[in-house]
Amino acid sequence: MAKDDRVFVGVDLGATKIMAAAYDAKMRPISTEKMKTPREANAKKVVGALSEAVRLCLEAAGPGLALGGVGVAVPGPLDRAKGIVRYTPNMGFKDYNLGQELENLFGAPAYLDNDVQAGAYGELRAGVLRGKTNAVAVFLGTGIGGGIVIDGKLFRGSSGSAGEVGHMIIHEGGSLCGCGNYGCLEALASRTAMAKDAVALAASGKAPGMLDAAGTDIRKYRSSAFEASLGAGDKYIKKAVDRAAFWLGVGLANIVHILNPEAIVLGGGVVSRFGEKFRDKAVESMNDHLMPGLAGTAEILLSELGDLAVPTGAAFFAAEGVGA
Numbered sequence: 419m420a421k422d423d424r425v426f427v428g429v430d431l432g433a434t435k436i437m438a439a440a441y442d443a444k445m446r447p448i449s450t451e452k453m454k455t456p457r458e459a460n461a462k463k464v465v466g467a468l469s470e471a472v473r474l475c476l477e478a479a480g481p482g483l484a485l486g487g488v489g490v491a492v493p494g495p496l497d498r499a500k501g502i503v504r505y506t507p508n509m510g511f512k513d514y515n516l517g518q519e520l521e522n523l524f525g526a527p528a529y530l531d532n533d534v535q536a537g538a539y540g541e542l543r544a545g546v547l548r549g550k551t552n553a554v555a556v557f558l559g560t561g562i563g564g565g566i567v568i569d570g571k572l573f574r575g576s577s578g579s580a581g582e583v584g585h586m587i588i589h590e591g592g593s594l595c596g597c598g599n600y601g602c603l604e605a606l607a608s609r610t611a612m613a614k615d616a617v618a619l620a621a622s623g624k625a626p627g628m629l630d631a632a633g634t635d636i637r638k639y640r641s642s643a644f645e646a647s648l649g650a651g652d653k654y655i656k657k658a659v660d661r662a663a664f665w666l667g668v669g670l671a672n673i674v675h676i677l678n679p680e681a682i683v684l685g686g687g688v689v690s691r692f693g694e695k696f697r698d699k700a701v702e703s704m705n706d707h708l709m710p711g712l713a714g715t716a717e718i719l720l721s722e723l724g725d726l727a728v729p730t731g732a733a734f735f736a737a738e739g740v741g742a
């Protein structure tokens with residue numbers, strides 16, 4: 419196999435969907451594949467779907483190409499060096515040697531990584547953070563995660579978990595977070611946080627558009643339901659979304675104070691739906707909370723890669739892991 423005939427596949431292994439993307443030896447995107455994650459918490463079935471996504475992606479990439487390496491981004495603690503997934507919520511992995519299994523399946527090196535750090539790395543290598551030296555990526559969805567770039571490199575921290583910006587406590591005594599603390603950024607600015615407010619508004623008759631779009635089942639409060647509700651003129655829902663942007667701005671101010679980055683990229687489902695307006699509200703709040711002299715030091719950018727940020731980063735980890 420010639421060196422240039424290699425393909426690197428990066429996979430975002432999420433609890434609801436699996437997203438794979440293939441890149442050529444020069445790391446240009448060639449093909450993508452998306453599928454639903456099996457609903458049962460069964461690691462074997464999840465690995466089956468994951469390897470199917472890699473295969474389909476390779477097939478779509480075209481004939482005469484061989485897999486040079488696969489990178490998989492996982493939402494949970496792992497041992498990167500050994501390729502072991504310690505635990506994942508909802509997918510049934512427990513001390514699972516996914517790296518070895520994928521190497522056996524594909525006959526190519528496999529690399530595991532944390533999903534949010536892979537997303538930050540994708541933005542750094544091929545997205546809106548290209549060429550930046552000090553930067554932060556903040557991904558907003560059902561939760562909030564982050565990745566930190568220092569001196570042009572991903573900063574992982576001493577045990578690999580740097581960048582948990584969603585769990586900085588910014589309003590002690592505020593809303594309860596999934597982690598058990600009160601007032602984390604995630605409990606105030608994630609889609610889950612907005613959904614908690616929105617379901618209360620719908621139940622009390624203050625958000626008829628939302629009630630029509632999603633009822634009162636919080637699991638249906640996806641970004642599309644928010645869009646429908648805002649489109650129907652639900653002003654209290656707008657207030658709830660603006661409030662999330664306000665708290666995000668407080669979080670961004672904290673990040674700027676601590677790290678003095680040149681840029682912060684916002685990504686994830688919430689941002690791809692609410693876009694610039696949401697960003698602008700957050701920037702307004704950030705500026706209100708920054709020390710004098712720091713306003714304007716960090717550019718607040720929107721992700722260019724969208725849901726390809728994570729697979730892109732995972733593919734780069736794989737390519738660099740094998741020395742491409």
Ligand SMILES: [Zn+2]
Pocket residue numbers: 584585586595596597598599602604605
């Ligand atoms: Zn928390």
